Amino acid sequence: MSPNEFSQRVLGWFDAHGRKQLPWQENPTPYRVWISEIMLQQTQVETVIPYYQRFIERFPDLRKLADAELDEVLWLWAGLGYYARARHLHRTAQILCEQHGGTMPLDIAILQQLPGIGRSTAGAILALAADQHQPILDGNVKRLLARFGAVAGWPGQSRVQTTLWELAERYTPVQRVAAYTQAIMDLGAMICTPRRPYCAACPLAEGCAAHAQGQEMAYPEPKPHRKRLVRATRMLLLRTLEGEVLLERRPPVGVWGGLWSFPECPLEVDIAAWCQEQFGLTVVVKPPWGMIRHNFSHFQLDITPVPALVSGPAGVVMEGERFVWYNPCHSTDRGVAAPVKRLLAALATEL
Structure with missing residues (x-):
């Protein structure tokens, strides 16, 4: 399947079935998208929505967040887990106010230097808020691309990670980047699910190598087991x-x-x-x-x-x-x- 056909199929599915009423999709400024992307790390959309709404109501912009006491930020975060995310949000807001005039720079290299923002999160901010041509590779997209390309190995391995980034770059279109980015995340979350993927409803099933093998559950490989x-x-x-x-x-x-x-x-x-x-x-x-x-x-x-x-x-x-x-x-x-x-x-x- 060519990159153009891949992206067109994903966008066609999104136009018909994708999520378009999420709170961070309304007025998707870099700040609002950033907050949502950090909250969505390892946390489901349904869980995040009420937290996001309370957080944005209290901290509608960078300066409000930067000026807040960390205690209040953690209080609003309580229950979401992975509390380093909240500490990173607070510190990043302070850095942006101190060094960038209270605005979020639309430069992926600068964003990746900020606490808690890696390549995928930076790409999502720029793609969703500024329609920049930036690929993403969150957990759902990793799973989808690993299956589509029958990429063997655990995604935490550098070799596998490199291959998945190459696929993400190949299939990200130049036009409608924001829509495509939301679409590929939705497709991974709603159709190419960890268990029992809905291949009959997937627009990419024709070109999916794992589906052709009848081995959807073999990709991606799980993290090597460690006794808890x-x-x-x-x-x-x-x-x-x-x-x-x-x-x-x-x-x-x-x-x-x-x-x-x-x-x-x-x-x-x-x-x-x-x-x-x-x-x-x-x-x-x-x-x-x-x-x-x-x-x-x-x-x-x-x-x-x-x-x-x-x-x-x-x-x-x-x-x-x-x-x-x-x-x-x-x-x-x-x-x-x-x-x-x-x-x-x-x-x-x-x-």
Whole structure:
């Protein structure tokens, strides 16, 4: 199938069946497209839509985002996961305001130097917002092209990645680039799905090598299996007589970076002694709650919540950048991870 026929078939399908009412398709400025592309990384469209709408309502432009506190950005992001994306958004907005006058440069080389923006994301911003002739290679497009070209191997391998980029460049048309870019993403998401692809409805089925082989599920090859690690921790639900609980801001990088969480106590230590040593708090430890299992991409975390009542003065733990006494009944704009949010809600029901 020639590149021209490929793109025309994709565009014809899009005109008839593609998604045209997504919120970021309305007034697709570079800023709005950028926000949507970052949110859509490893996250489905249906999940992203309400987050995107709230985010854009609060931060309608680069300067509003750059001037915001990171805590508020993380709070609006809470639940989407992969929180480095939110930190990168915030930092990139600041860089663009400091170095580019509060506008997003329409230059792919400059965009790729910004935090959290790789080649595919930069290409999508420029194609969708400026109709620039830039290929993209998100997860859905990788799968579609791997099947169409029967490209063997896992897409994370550099050799396979190079081949897929060559295909993406070959088939991206010069005209209607924005429509084609949305179309190829939609086709991957809606038709060339990971399981049970709808080949009968695919405009590219005639030229698809994997379909001709009857081996659609053989492409792309999965990531080599690694046994998922299991980690365990104890989260301390330290509560005062007034009902406030102690939250600690996590380091800026790593799991839940920059979010607020409960202090985590080593499994082997005595909790009361540890609280006295770490915080100067006298506590009465209560029986632990049931374990919570939280899955990350590379490991699972087994959380044992342990409530403890602070029996002495709580003011010895200084509030500030690292700690805060938080009333779960009066929510404030603080970013917390999903399991912490659930535990806070459970604490609120006890007050």
